[in-house]
Every structure is written in structure tokens, then in C-alpha cells.
Amino acid sequence: LITQQSQEELYKVLKENLRLQETGDENGQKVVVVSVSPQSRASLSAKYNLSVLDAAHKLTWFLKKLGVHYVFDTTFSRNFSLLESCREFVQRYKDSETDKTALPMLASACPGWICYAEKTHGTYILPYISTTKSPQQVMGSLVKDYLAGQLGVKPNAIFHVTIMPCYDKKLEASRSDFYDDLYSTRDVDCVITTGEVDQMLIKEGLNLAEVESLDLDMIVPGMSPHDLINHDGGGSGGYLEHVMKYSVAQIFGQECGQLKYKTLRNQDLQEVTIEVEGRPPLKMAIAYGFRNIQNIVQKVKRGKCPYHFVEIMACPTGCNNGGGQIKPDSGEETMKDRLQHVTELYNSLSTLTPDCVPGIEQLYTNWLGGADSDKAKQMLHTAYHGVEKISSALTITW
Numbered sequence: 001l002i003t004q005q006s007q008e009e010l011y012k013v014l015k016e017n018l019r020l021q022e023t024g025d026e027n028g029q030k031v032v033v034v035s036v037s038p039q040s041r042a043s044l045s046a047k048y049n050l051s052v053l054d055a056a057h058k059l060t061w062f063l064k065k066l067g068v069h070y071v072f073d074t075t076f077s078r079n080f081s082l083l084e085s086c087r088e089f090v091q092r093y094k095d096s097e098t099d100k101t102a103l104p105m106l107a108s109a110c111p112g113w114i115c116y117a118e119k120t121h122g123t124y125i126l127p128y129i130s131t132t133k134s135p136q137q138v139m140g141s142l143v144k145d146y147l148a149g150q151l152g153v154k155p156n157a158i159f160h161v162t163i164m165p166c167y168d169k170k171l172e173a174s175r176s177d178f179y180d181d182l183y184s185t186r187d188v189d190c191v192i193t194t195g196e197v198d199q200m201l202i203k204e205g206l207n208l209a210e211v212e213s214l215d216l217d218m219i220v221p222g223m224s225p226h227d228l229i230n231h232d233g234g235g236s237g238g239y240l241e242h243v244m245k246y247s248v249a250q251i252f253g254q255e256c257g258q259l260k261y262k263t264l265r266n267q268d269l270q271e272v273t274i275e276v277e278g279r280p281p282l283k284m285a286i287a288y289g290f291r292n293i294q295n296i297v298q299k300v301k302r303g304k305c306p307y308h309f310v311e312i313m314a315c316p317t318g319c320n321n322g323g324g325q326i327k328p329d330s331g332e333e334t335m336k337d338r339l340q341h342v343t344e345l346y347n348s349l350s351t352l353t354p355d356c357v358p359g360i361e362q363l364y365t366n367w368l369g370g371a372d373s374d375k376a377k378q379m380l381h382t383a384y385h386g387v388e389k390i391s392s393a394l395t396i397t398w
């Protein structure tokens, strides 16, 4: 698994493509696709002193120079993760009248948290975890199903790599749930951390700030390749922000405007409450880092969790602080300085709500056959298991 999930594996596939090209055997070549996370882009921007847009374009040039065919942005797949989380929450809220495990809904985008929950808390906690796939795994569905269909190739003709801020994403990609038995292929074949991409640049003798630029690819036409967007609500994707705003509109029929976060024991534990006259208040929280997660899990176990939804992330301050991000060189810059810089860069893009992003509605209709279709469930949702189905080849870092 460790060799499968490294830059060496990508180099191997690119080398084999080149060999086949030289021998004129075009058929055996893989279509190589790389999907880049917004947190990784912000980390590269910080190291090379680039704007986020410049870093995105220069990284695209670098990857294509190596032989990659398509470079996408995982912010696009996050639109689906956010929309599905919103819909799932509203359904669970309705179900909670009869189903005791419908709420609180616990977010599912962080594999560090998911593995901890599966390994440590057995089946008790699993029903509370949102079934919505993370942005990485929705990107896997988009690439191996939608893009493969558009290109007229089988899913196993594509080698799909993601660039991510943490090592735990390698473990997520290797879950059996994301393996296609029919074509013997994974939705995400290989995960490379931001730091590993930086090692690739160093190996090639390149400084990202000095290389040329190329536009990113768009999985559906609509957005300009010169635009990059972000979502409101912090470095881990803004799940609480979107779920709260959507739910207040759906459940209370009101707009809730800007959310007011109340800090509890520390910055990584915050709550938002929305009150509407005559209705029980809607309460949600973010809980980042191991201590805060343990606290929430214990409350859920005792049936004393006061929240309807909790955005849970394993890393303190969230994904911009992932263990796979680029560390500052030994010098004056501290880890704290770097994180602040990465966060500023991450927040430098303008934001859109997921349902306004060009292409999303079109994909719900043309690719999935509607938001409630079986295909939408298959492509955008997953399930959780006891420890036996999880690969133990990687250890989780807490």
C-alpha cells in the first residue's frame, strides 16, 4: 500500500506511458488525472510566495510536463459533498422523531476521525456519521465514472492521483468501499501529500515560482479556467456553515445571514445556535483535534450531546494544518507563522455557495439522473464498518 500510495507509483505509470508511446502501443497507456486539494495549493503558494491562482497554474504546468493529461481542482467535488451533507442533515432531522440515531449527524470528510471512530468506538458511533463521501472520494466517482464515460474509456484505463494535505487520505483511498471489483480499480489510485509534491519539484530541480503556467482543466464546461473559487466557513470546507444555512432555510423557512460562532473551551471547539420563535433552537458545533473529538464522542455515547450537527476534523485548526503540508525551512518562520500564511492564502479566493457553481446542477441531472436517484447514492455516499474491513497497513497519526 505504501508504494502504491506514493509519488514513485505516479512516476512508474508515467514512465510506462512514455515507453508505450515510443513503441507506438498507444492502447495500453493510462489516462493520468491529478486532482489537487485547495489546502495543498495554499501550502505550495505559501512556500513559493505565489498567489493561489499562480500556484494552481504553475503546478498544472509542472504536472503536465511530467506527462499528466488532466489536472482538476477538488473544490469542485466538494460542492457535491457540501450539498449532500445539507440534504442528508435535513432528512435526518425529519427522521429524528422516530430514529434515535438520526442525530447528532457527525461530519465524515476527515479519514483521521473516521478511522478513530471505527477502531475505537466500534459500531456504536457509526450510525451518527454522515454517509456523504469526502471531496476526495466524490472526485474519485467523478473521474472514474463521469470522466471515463465522457472519454469513452473503462475506469481502469484511468490512473487517478490526488494531492492532499494529510497521510490519512491515503488510507481513505485504500478502503474497500472505494474499490471497483468489476474493473479491479480504485476511485483514487494514488494519494500524494503536498510535501511529497514538493519533493517531486526538488527532484526535478524546479522552483515552482519560476516555472511556466497552464490553465487547470474543468471537468464540465462552465467556469473559466482562470477562476478558482472557495467555500465559506474555514479551512476544512465549511460543513457547519453550509449545513446550518441550508437547514434554517429548509426547516424554519428563513434566511439566517452571517453565523455567529461562540468559542467554548478553545478555538477548535465552537458552537452556533439559531433560534426561531416557537421552534426548538438548531445547535451545531465544530470540534477539531483529538481532545475536542473525544469530548463530543463521550457526550454522544451518553446521549447528552447538545448539538444537531458536529463538523469533526482530526487536526487542530483543520486541514490547512494537515500532517502532509509543507513545513517551513529551518529559519525565522515558525510552524505557527506558516499556518497563518497558508490560512490567509486559502481564504484569499472569493466564495460561492455550492448550488450556484456552474456545472453542478447539470451533473445532478445528466450524470446522476437526479439528486434522489440510486446512482446519486452510489456515487456520493458510502458506509462505515468495524475495524476488520479497514486496511491496517498505515497507522493513523494523532
Ligand code: SF4
Binding pocket: 109, 110, 111, 112, 113, 165, 166, 167, 168, 169, 236, 313, 314, 315, 318, 319, 320, 321, 322, 323
Ligand atoms: Fe486530514 Fe487533518 Fe483534514 Fe482530517 S483534518 S482530513 S487528518 S488534514
